[in-house]
Amino acid sequence: xxxxxxxxxxxxxxxxxxxELDGRLFAMSMWVHYAGRMYGFHCGFDYEVGERxxxxxxxxxxxxxxxxxxxxxxxHLEYGVGGDHAKLTRGTEAIPQVLSVKPLTSRAEAVIARLxxxxxxxxxxxxxxx
Numbered sequence: 671x672x673x674x675x676x677x678x679x680x681x682x683x684x685x686x687x688x689x690e691l692d693g694r695l696f697a698m699s700m701w702v703h704y705a706g707r708m709y710g711f712h713c714g715f716d717y718e719v720g721e722r723x724x725x726x727x728x729x730x731x732x733x734x735x736x737x738x739x740x741x742x743x744x745x746h747l748e749y750g751v752g753g754d755h756a757k758l759t760r761g762t763e764a765i766p767q768v769l770s771v772k773p774l775t776s777r778a779e780a781v782i783a784r785l786x787x788x789x790x791x792x793x794x795x796x797x798x799x800x
Contacts, residue, residue: 682702683704684711685703687701691720709748
């Protein structure tokens with residue numbers, strides 16, 4: 671499998687996001703770049719090492735989204751259908767979802783705050799990651 675991923679990485683622009691604990695690598699997600707898109711290609715986890723950590727959300731969502739927002743060549747993230755297939759085989763319903771992440775201006779934040787009935791001055795940094 672390492673040879674397979676190495677061949678992909680040598681011939682295609684890819685990004686790999688990883689997590690480690692006490693020097694032990696236990697999670698990764700691999701993304702292929704093509705035509706302004708990052709395609710979620712593969713991910714793997716050792717759940718015994720990363721037990722009770724929010725690893726999946728960090729390695730599969732937070733890090734790739736943060737990278738894509740900072741990369742001027744990336745306009746879209748594409749999550750593959752493999753996850754849906756895995757969920758269907760476990761009896762879970764697969765529901766199509768779209769997530770948009772855009773930096774907002776202070777004016778846009780003010781509009782969103784009004785739409786959410788948040789009193790002026792109490793709206794948080796809409797559209798940012800903490």
